[in-house]
Amino acid sequence: MEKVVIKDSNYRIRKAKILRTKQLTKMEKLFEIALDGGESLDQEPGQFVMVSLFGVGEAPISVCSSPTNRGSFELCVRAAGKVTGAMHRLEAGDEIGIRGPYGKGFPIRILEGNDLLMVAGGLGIAPLRSLIKYAFDNRRDFGKIHIMLGCKSSEDLLFEDELNQWFKRMDVHYECTVDRAASDWAGHVGQITTLLPGVHLETERTFAIVVGPPVMYKFVLRELLKKNIPENQIILSFERHMKCGMGKCGRCQIQNLYCCQDGPVFNYADIKNMSEAL
Amino acid sequence: MKDLQYLILKKENLDGFVSRLSRLRKVSAPVSKGNGEFAFEEVGSAGRIELNYKPTIMPPKKYLMPQEETLLEFSTAKGFETRPVVEYEKMALFGVHTCDLAGIQCLNAVFSVRPRDYNYLTRKRQIDIIGLECGDYCDEHASCTVVSAHMPSGGYDLFFTDLGGYFMVHTNTQAGEEMIEATKCFESAAEAQFEDLEAFRKKKRDTFKNEVPIEPRFIPGLFDACFESPVWKELEAKCLACGNCTNVCPTCYCFDIIDEVGLDLKSGRRYRKWDSCQLEPFAKVAGGENFRKERSARQRHRYYRKFRYPVAKYSKFFCTGCGRCSRTCMAGIHLKDTLNALIKESDSRIWKKWL
Numbered sequence: 001m002e003k004v005v006i007k008d009s010n011y012r013i014r015k016a017k018i019l020r021t022k023q024l025t026k027m028e029k030l031f032e033i034a035l036d037g038g039e040s041l042d043q044e045p046g047q048f049v050m051v052s053l054f055g056v057g058e059a060p061i062s063v064c065s066s067p068t069n070r071g072s073f074e075l076c077v078r079a080a081g082k083v084t085g086a087m088h089r090l091e092a093g094d095e096i097g098i099r100g101p102y103g104k105g106f107p108i109r110i111l112e113g114n115d116l117l118m119v120a121g122g123l124g125i126a127p128l129r130s131l132i133k134y135a136f137d138n139r140r141d142f143g144k145i146h147i148m149l150g151c152k153s154s155e156d157l158l159f160e161d162e163l164n165q166w167f168k169r170m171d172v173h174y175e176c177t178v179d180r181a182a183s184d185w186a187g188h189v190g191q192i193t194t195l196l197p198g199v200h201l202e203t204e205r206t207f208a209i210v211v212g213p214p215v216m217y218k219f220v221l222r223e224l225l226k227k228n229i230p231e232n233q234i235i236l237s238f239e240r241h242m243k244c245g246m247g248k249c250g251r252c253q254i255q256n257l258y259c260c261q262d263g264p265v266f267n268y269a270d271i272k273n274m275s276e277a278l
Numbered sequence: 279m280k281d282l283q284y285l286i287l288k289k290e291n292l293d294g295f296v297s298r299l300s301r302l303r304k305v306s307a308p309v310s311k312g313n314g315e316f317a318f319e320e321v322g323s324a325g326r327i328e329l330n331y332k333p334t335i336m337p338p339k340k341y342l343m344p345q346e347e348t349l350l351e352f353s354t355a356k357g358f359e360t361r362p363v364v365e366y367e368k369m370a371l372f373g374v375h376t377c378d379l380a381g382i383q384c385l386n387a388v389f390s391v392r393p394r395d396y397n398y399l400t401r402k403r404q405i406d407i408i409g410l411e412c413g414d415y416c417d418e419h420a421s422c423t424v425v426s427a428h429m430p431s432g433g434y435d436l437f438f439t440d441l442g443g444y445f446m447v448h449t450n451t452q453a454g455e456e457m458i459e460a461t462k463c464f465e466s467a468a469e470a471q472f473e474d475l476e477a478f479r480k481k482k483r484d485t486f487k488n489e490v491p492i493e494p495r496f497i498p499g500l501f502d503a504c505f506e507s508p509v510w511k512e513l514e515a516k517c518l519a520c521g522n523c524t525n526v527c528p529t530c531y532c533f534d535i536i537d538e539v540g541l542d543l544k545s546g547r548r549y550r551k552w553d554s555c556q557l558e559p560f561a562k563v564a565g566g567e568n569f570r571k572e573r574s575a576r577q578r579h580r581y582y583r584k585f586r587y588p589v590a591k592y593s594k595f596f597c598t599g600c601g602r603c604s605r606t607c608m609a610g611i612h613l614k615d616t617l618n619a620l621i622k623e624s625d626s627r628i629w630k631k632w633l
Contacts, residue, residue: 003348003364006364008396011362011397011548054352054354054548055539058548095358241563249550251561254569276579
């Protein structure tokens with residue numbers, strides 16, 4: 001048996017360094033990462049990378065920062081599995097490996113010139129933040145921006161300092177609700193769906209972008225359709241298990257679609273009848 | 279029908295061909311494993327080769343996409359260093375039936391689509407393929423005609439047709455020609471021998487008939503109509519979710535990627551290993567949600583990955599009709615039965631109206 005190095009292998013790893021970490025909640029930690037040699041990741045909002053911890057494995061993680069920030073990128077990681085659990089033990093200065101970016105991100109060119117209704121549930125704010133930040137950095141290119149955020153409890157809120165900034169911004173309509181409130185919580189209490197009826201939209205030029213746990217989609221979609229947002233103006237991003245990120249390993253397959261290559265961002269009109277999608 | 283691409287190899291020269299070839303590279307061929315089972319194994323002569331074999335327990339996939347293969351080596355001694363690698367071996371596969379040739383062609387398509395898999399593609403270039411034609415069905419599980427895998431259709435370097443005292447040999451590639459040059463066992467074919475081949479193929483067309491009562495072109499439509507069919511629930515009642523069907527399938531390629539640390543705790547490797555969509559955790563995400571939780575959904579997924587999804591993507595079925603999934607299933611889930619049940623179930627509703 002011969003063994004040779006293949007330079008053009010798509011499994012090759014790019015070295016990266018953790019610049020900064022921040023524990024956001026008990027379960028989620030934010031990592032700011034720079035590729036070696038000052039390379040830019042050059043991702044689209046909504047794309048993901050495969051993070052390598054050698055000896056532990058790889059995990060697909062959505063980039064949560066905007067590509068307008070060229071020098072580094074951010075990942076918000078929930079300690080949910082083997083790799084993500086191990087990742088939580090890493091600190092600034094530690095090295096990791098990166099493959100990607102992979103997948104189809106949010107359709108920026110289509111979204112431009114329209115109002116955006118961005119709906120995030122729980123950790124869904126992480127991938128959506130890449131679009132939110134991009135839209136803020138290119139604010140003139142978009143119409144009204146509504147951000148509706150839902151979370152289990154006020155202690156689970158991610159990016160809390162940023163959320164307070166959004167709240168103050170004149171050019172953004174931001175609302176947040178929690179399922180269970182701590183005693184000092186002054187905001188909405190209730191499911192994310194309770195926020196939607198009150199939003200005033202010009203539906204013909206509004207795109208809804210929804211990212212959240214699988215269980216959330218059904219209920220949010222019902223509200224959006226009730227508001228007469230056209231099906232092809234609803235954008236979703238899905239979470240699936242992935243091993244290769246290149247449309248081969250089969251784990252992320254939704255019927256004939258590979259979430260890693262055809263998604264993770266999908267147009268609702270394209271997947272609404274797929275039983276394994278929602 | 280004089281064709282210079284055709285030569286003959288007398289039966290008594292088969293041993294010379296295989297022995298000489300095996301001195302140049304590893305040669306694997308079907309051998310008997312007892313109990314009516316066969317396997318591709320390394321041979322040094324023609325002695326152990328079974329010319330009349332039913333599909334081997336494992337398809338030749340095991341050479342092109344080994345059950346386990348290293349993708350990356352890493353060392354964490356100072357910082358980390360990584361080396362993407364491919365493991366391969368120059369070899370020849372002898373005696374590959376048309377169903378398995380079709381299987382390899384499916385894998386070729388999958389791993390050539392960008393982003394390409396250079397591990398597979400590098401290994402593929404090192405493997406010469408010598409096909410062997412079937413004159414009759416291997417057993418009742420074969421359904422090669424409905425998927426048009428019963429006749430040779432490329433995918434080989436040399437192709438052997440057993441015509442009694444000799445093989446008619448079709449040279450399809452330069453690599454095939456080189457094997458012929460290197461072993462010097464072949465003779466040119468005479469007119470009568472072309473007639474023999476034509477007679478063989480004619481008889482074969484009479485023997486091999488569509489095994490399932492549906493025209494192949496209607497199969498994608500059948501599956502479009504049957505996603506919610508009760509047939510999948512019936513499979514759920516039988517299926518043990520063992521994953522045997524996908525392991526033995528010549529076109530199943532799903533895999534897991536696993537890191538392994540060496541005993542020095544400083545180096546290690548990342549390897550891929552066959553996985554199966556039939557196993558419960560396959561489509562489970564970290565949050566606990568499982569997108570194909572039910573065995574019915576997983577069995578359905580397997581069938582759609584053979585008869586529906588690849589038709590849209592690659593314009594061909596990913597079932598080669600080899601019958602391995604049916605032969606190996608402990609619960610007696612048989613592919614032809616499933617297709618028959620789908621056809622029966624959707625009979626009046628769907629495809630009959632198109633006839």
